[in-house]
Every structure is written in C-alpha cells, then in structure tokens.
Amino acid sequence: xxxxxxxxxxxxxxxxxxxxTRPQWVMLVALLALLFAxxxxxxxxxxxxxxxxxxxxxxxxxxxxxxxxxxxxxxxHVGFMAVGAYASAILTAKLGWPFWAALPCAAxxxxxxxxxxxxxxxxxxxFYLIMATIASHFIIIWLILQFRGITGGPDGFAVPKPKIGSxxxxxxxxxxxxxxxxxxLATYLAVNIxxxxxxxxxxxxxxxxxxxxxxxxxxxxxxxQAFFIGCVYAGVAGALLVHYYGFASVDQFAFMDSVWYxxxxxxxxxxxxxGAVLGAVSLKLLDELVTVVGPILSVAVAAQAAASLALxxxxxxxxLFLIFEPRGLTHRWGMIKAYYRLWxxxxxxxx
Amino acid sequence: xxxxxxLSVTGFALGMVYALIAIGFVVILKCSNAFNIAQGHFVxxxxxxxxxxxxxxHLPIWAALFAAIVVAALLGLLIERLTIRPLIGQxxxxxxxxxxxxxxxxxxxxxxxxxxxYKTYHGVLPTITLKLxxxxxxxxxxxxxxxxxxxxxxxxxxxxxxKIGLAMRATAEDLQVVQSFGIRATTVYAVSWVIASIVGVxxxxxxGGVSGVMIPLAEIGLKAFAVxxxxxxxxxxxxxxxxxxxxVLENVAAGYLDPLLPGGxxxxxxxxxxxxxxxxFKPYGLFGLSRIERV
Numbered sequence: 001x002x003x004x005x006x007x008x009x010x011x012x013x014x015x016x017x018x019x020x021t022r023p024q025w026v027m028l029v030a031l032l033a034l035l036f037a038x039x040x041x042x043x044x045x046x047x048x049x050x051x052x053x054x055x056x057x058x059x060x061x062x063x064x065x066x067x068x069x070x071x072x073x074x075x076x077h078v079g080f081m082a083v084g085a086y087a088s089a090i091l092t093a094k095l096g097w098p099f100w101a102a103l104p105c106a107a108x109x110x111x112x113x114x115x116x117x118x119x120x121x122x123x124x125x126x127f128y129l130i131m132a133t134i135a136s137h138f139i140i141i142w143l144i145l146q147f148r149g150i151t152g153g154p155d156g157f158a159v160p161k162p163k164i165g166s167x168x169x170x171x172x173x174x175x176x177x178x179x180x181x182x183x184x185l186a187t188y189l190a191v192n193i194x195x196x197x198x199x200x201x202x203x204x205x206x207x208x209x210x211x212x213x214x215x216x217x218x219x220x221x222x223x224x225q226a227f228f229i230g231c232v233y234a235g236v237a238g239a240l241l242v243h244y245y246g247f248a249s250v251d252q253f254a255f256m257d258s259v260w261y262x263x264x265x266x267x268x269x270x271x272x273x274x275g276a277v278l279g280a281v282s283l284k285l286l287d288e289l290v291t292v293v294g295p296i297l298s299v300a301v302a303a304q305a306a307a308s309l310a311l312x313x314x315x316x317x318x319x320l321f322l323i324f325e326p327r328g329l330t331h332r333w334g335m336i337k338a339y340y341r342l343w344x345x346x347x348x349x350x351x
Numbered sequence: 352x353x354x355x356x357x358l359s360v361t362g363f364a365l366g367m368v369y370a371l372i373a374i375g376f377v378v379i380l381k382c383s384n385a386f387n388i389a390q391g392h393f394v395x396x397x398x399x400x401x402x403x404x405x406x407x408x409h410l411p412i413w414a415a416l417f418a419a420i421v422v423a424a425l426l427g428l429l430i431e432r433l434t435i436r437p438l439i440g441q442x443x444x445x446x447x448x449x450x451x452x453x454x455x456x457x458x459x460x461x462x463x464x465x466x467x468x469y470k471t472y473h474g475v476l477p478t479i480t481l482k483l484x485x486x487x488x489x490x491x492x493x494x495x496x497x498x499x500x501x502x503x504x505x506x507x508x509x510x511x512x513x514k515i516g517l518a519m520r521a522t523a524e525d526l527q528v529v530q531s532f533g534i535r536a537t538t539v540y541a542v543s544w545v546i547a548s549i550v551g552v553x554x555x556x557x558x559g560g561v562s563g564v565m566i567p568l569a570e571i572g573l574k575a576f577a578v579x580x581x582x583x584x585x586x587x588x589x590x591x592x593x594x595x596x597x598x599v600l601e602n603v604a605a606g607y608l609d610p611l612l613p614g615g616x617x618x619x620x621x622x623x624x625x626x627x628x629x630x631x632f633k634p635y636g637l638f639g640l641s642r643i644e645r646v
Binding site: 323 | 466
C-alpha cells in the first residue's frame with residue numbers, strides 16, 4: 001500500500017523482497033554508509049550515546065518479537081540481559097574463553113533462562129504472565145547475588161574488553177563498530193524471523209491464541225520459541241553491555257530498565273521492527289536530554305530535581321503516547337508518508 | 352518453639368498490612384479490570400504523607416489520618432480521570448503500561464517533594480504492648496493489625512450495604528449489564544481508584560511508623576502482587592487469607608534460612624518464589640475464579 005504507484009510484483013522474488021524500489025535501496029545504503037562513517041566525525045561522547053542506543057536496539061528487538069509479535073508481555077527482560085551478561089563475563093574473565101566463542105554461549109544461556117521462565121506462559125497470560133516475568137527478574141538477580149564465588153556477589157568483577165584474534169576493541173570507535181554490526185545483523189534477522197512460519201505463528205498467537213491453536217499452531221512450542229528468541233537477543237545485548245563497561249555488576253540491571261524497554265516498544269510502535277528501532281533511539285535521546293537538563297534544574301530548583309525529572313519525563317512520555325498515539329511513532333510516520341503521497345486527496349480510492 | 356511463634360506473630364501482623372494493600376489492588380481489578388502496578392507507590396506516598404502530617408505539622412493522629420485520607424481521595428480521583436479513563440476499552444497491555452508509567456511519575460513527584468530521604472516517625476503512632484507467654488507482640492504490629500481490621504470491616508460494610516458498593520460488585524460481575532441498567536461505570540471506576548489509593552496510603556502510614564519511609568518502600572507493592580496472586584485476583588477474602596499466609600511464611604522462612612544463606616535477603620525474594628510456584632501450579636490462586644474461554 002505504501003509503495004509508489006506503478007510498482008508491480010511480477011515474480012516471486014519481487015513478491016518476497018523487503019526492499020522493492022531503487023530509492024529504498026539507495027536510502028538504506030546511504031543510511032548505513034552514514035552510520036558507519038560516524039566515528040570519522042563524531043566525538044567520543046556521541047559515539048558512546050550511539051553505542052548505548054545500538055545495545056538498546058538489540059534488546060528491544062528481542063522484546064518486540066516476544067511482546068510485540070507474540071503478545072507475551074515480559075517485564076523481566078533486563079533479568080535475561082543479566083544472564084547473558086554474566087555468562088559472557090564469566091566465560092571470558094574467569095575461564096579465559098575468547099569473546100567470539102563466549103558471545104554465542106551467553107546468548108544461549110539467556111535463551112535457556114528464557115525457556116525456563118517461559119514455561120508458565122502456556123498456562124497463564126496477560127497480567128499473570130507479567131507477574132511471572134517480574135518475579136523471574138528478581139529471582140535471577142537474587143541467584144546472581146547468591147553465587148558470590150563465581151559472580152562476585154554485590155561487588156561484581158572486572159571483565160576484559162572483547163578481543164578477536166589479536167585485535168582488542170578498546171577504543172570507542174572500534175566498540176561502536178562492533179555494536180553497530182551486531183545491531184544491523186539483529187535488525188536484519190528480526191525482520192526476517194517475522195516472515196518465517198514461526199513469525200506468522202507468533203502473530204496468530206498474539207491476535208487470538210485459542211483460534212491459533214484450533215488452526216493447528218502448537219502453542220507450547222511457539223510460545224517457548226518466542227521466549228527463546230527474545231531472550232537470545234537480550235543475552236547478546238547484556239553481554240555487549242558488560243564488555244563495554246568492562247565490569248559486571250547487578251546494578252547495571254535495574255528492574256525499572258525492563259519497563260523502559262517496554263516503553264521504547266510503545267513509543268516506537270508494537271509489532272514493528274522499525275518501531276523497535278525508532279523507540280529505542282527516541283527514548284535514549286530523551287534520556288540524554290534529561291542528563292543535560294537535569295544538572296541545570298538541580299542547581300536552579302532543588303538538588304533532587306535531576307532524579308525526579310528523569311522519572312517524570314519517562315513516565316509522562318509513555319503516558320502521552322498511550323493516550324494520544326497508542327500505535328507509536330511508526331504509525332505516525334506512516335500517516336505522514338501517506339499524507340504526502342496522496343496530497344491533495346485525503347484518502348485512497350478503495351477498490 | 353517460642354522463636355517460631357514469635358516469627359509467626361510478627362509475620363501475621365505484617366501480613367495484615369500486606370492484605371490491606373492488596374485489597375486496594377483487588378478492588379481496582381474487580382471493578383475496572385485494570386492491574387494497578389502503582390499500588391506500591393500509593394503506599395510510598397502514604398508513608399511520606401504520614402511523616403509530613405505527624406512530624407513537621409504536629410497534627411494529632413486522627414487529624415493526620417483524616418488529612419491523609421483526603422489527599423489520597425483527591426489523588427485517586429485525579430489519577431482515574433487523567434490516566435485511566437482515556438484508556439477505557441483498551442486491552443490489558445496499555446492499561447498496565449499506564450499504571451507503570453504512573454508509578455514512575457509518582458515516584459518522581461515523591462522524590463521532588465520529599466527529596467527521597469529517609470524519614471521516620473517511630474514512636475509517634477500510638478502503641479499497645481501485649482505479651483502472650485514468652486511471645487511479645489511488637490507494638491507497631493498490633494496497631495497495624497487493628498487499623499487493618501477496622502478498614503477491612505469498613506470496606507466490607509461499604510460493599511454489602513451501600514448502593515455504590517452494590518454497583519461496584521455488579522460492575523465486577525458484568526460491565527455491560529451494569530451499563531444497560533443505567534449505572535455510570537465511570538463513577539464506579541473513580542470510586543474504586545479512590546478506595547485503592549486510600550487503603551494504600553493507610554498501609555503506608557502504618558508501615559512508615561514501623562520501619563520509616565524511603566523510596567524502596569514502593570517495592571511493597573510488588574509483594575502485594577504475590578499476595579493477590581496467591582489469594583486469587585478477584586477475591587477480597589482471598590487477599591486477606593493470602594496476606595496472612597505470605598506474611599507468616601516470609602517471616603518464618605527468613606528467620607530460619609537467612610543465617611544459612613551467605614547473601615541473605617531471602618525475605619525480599621521469597622514472595623516472588625511463591626508467585627512463580629503459584630503461577631505454575633495454581634494460576635488462579637486459592638480463591639480466584641478460573642477463567643473459562645470459549646471461541
């Protein structure tokens with residue numbers, strides 16, 4: 001619908017393609033070129049922000065597949081990030097594994113944790129599942145604190161910078177490339193996972209799980225698959241996060257962060273890969289704005305104003321989106337595109 | 352044995368406060384089908400309101416309680432009108448996200464107003480000391496117990512013997528039927544939010560009197576969810592029974608197991624473990640109605 005007039009699907013390859021027109025390709029290549037040229041002209045601070053955004057994008061993609069497409073609401077996403085983070089940190093720091101081997105293992109560990117805590121999802125849904133995922137976050141963090149022999153308990157431990165061969169990702173720019181390449185791969189995979197049989201099953205389960213089961217979709221398998229995939233993404237994001245900080249500690253995995261990941265999904269638009277990216281970018285930028293404005297306010301108003309400003313702005317943004325734009329930025333973007341495509345007419349002629 | 356009984360009695364009194372908070376949650380859930388994640392933040396606000404009215408303002412207890420209830424009622428009305436009413440007719444997720452966002456905004460406001468500092472008004476609440484054999488009942492727990500029971504009885508009377516109580520019970524049963532009888536659902540929603548915010552604030556004042564007020568007090572709301580799940584989300588009686596069970600279990604388990612575990616802090620995660628077990632084996636809780644779906 002949103003393609004320009006005169007674009008026809010003449011063979012199966014065209015029908016399956018994600019990008020259909022030459023301008024789309026040009027824009028994508030230009031965007032990627034711009035993204036990967038960033039370290040040439042951006043300061044370290046901006047690179048740090050972009051790296052954080054990249055990690056958030058990976059994590060939100062996982063949540064989007066689990067919550068946005070499969071409809072299994074999870075507010076324990078950060079708990080699964082912590083599993084991946086600690087798995088990778090322990091493998092590289094304590095056992096001396098190379099980074100490229102530890103990262104898939106971290107993803108797998110987070111996926112396994114997701115499978116375990118996803119088990120109740122077959123019996124319960126909606127609010128009950130939310131409660132189960134909240135509980136899973138607290139149990140995971142508690143377990144990490146319990147095994148202080150390996151995890152260092154509340155003190156945490158140092159994690160080496162990732163190394164592939166003899167190349168160490170210790171500069172901001174090199175880590176930026178690492179995160180962005182993985183984020184682009186994650187986006188590419190997320191777009192395509194949704195187009196597979198499993199992806200279509202997820203959407204069917206989200207829209208009506210009973211009807212999906214009647215149609216022959218095995219709820220047990222597909223719900224667990226969604227949990228697995230979502231948590232694998234979380235594990236990768238978590239591992240990238242601790243390697244970036246060079247330190248693993250439970251403080252990096254606060255419960256409210258799970259809520260902000262869901263908030264990114266709502267701001268961006270649920271059930272849309274572009275929405276996940278847009279949401280992660282816009283909420284992270286909002287956070288940056290708050291860290292800039294906060295100190296000014298705390299001098300001008302009161303010392304605690306910075307902390308409260310962060311909480312209030314994030315809460316208010318989610319509230320306003322829920323009331324005025326419940327389908328997120330993607331929907332608004334689509335409306336703007338349609339408006340310009342159709343102008344001076346207000347709507348398309350329906351056949 | 353004395354140790355066990357001591358733990359149980361303290362747990363029982365704590366459980367009654369949990370139950371009181373959980374009731375606020377159940378009332379909203381029954382009437383408006385919204386899961387109020389911000390319930391713990393009503394408790395937080397209650398604690399700080401108690402501090403403000405009792406310590407800097409030096410109000411007598413009854414006046415402080417009355418003032419806190421008035422503020423809570425206004426807060427409940429405001430929240431329902433501004434955040435929940437625009438979402439009528441939406442699915443679960445937007446409503447839950449709204450209450451989470453609400454929790455964040457409330458926490459921000461509390462931080463802004465009270466500075467997020469530790470405040471205490473220990474010893475201001477009236478205390479009743481009681482000793483049964485070798486077990487001493489902590490005086491604040493007893494006050495908490497009595498106030499909780501009084502409020503539960505008041506709520507019971509409201510539900511059984513008033514017109515709005517009847518309307519609320521009917522709304523819980525079937526929204527469409529109620530609307531076709533000409534009962535305003537929005538009024539019922541508003542009243543349920545006011546009740547929830549009042550019981551939360553009362554619970555906050557009680558808890559604040561025992562252990563002081565700080566931002567993490569809001570996490571008590573998460574424990575109230577465990578209570579609600581154990582009791583069954585749409586049963587007020589279930590919330591009371593489950594509150595007591597969980598309070599006792601938590602205290603006993605922490606008392607016996609914390610010395611054995613190196614990290615400690617079992618009391619903090621215990622409710623969540625109960626929650627997971629309940630969800631796996633008995634998703635609708637002890638007294639909840641199981642939802643039967645037909646296509």
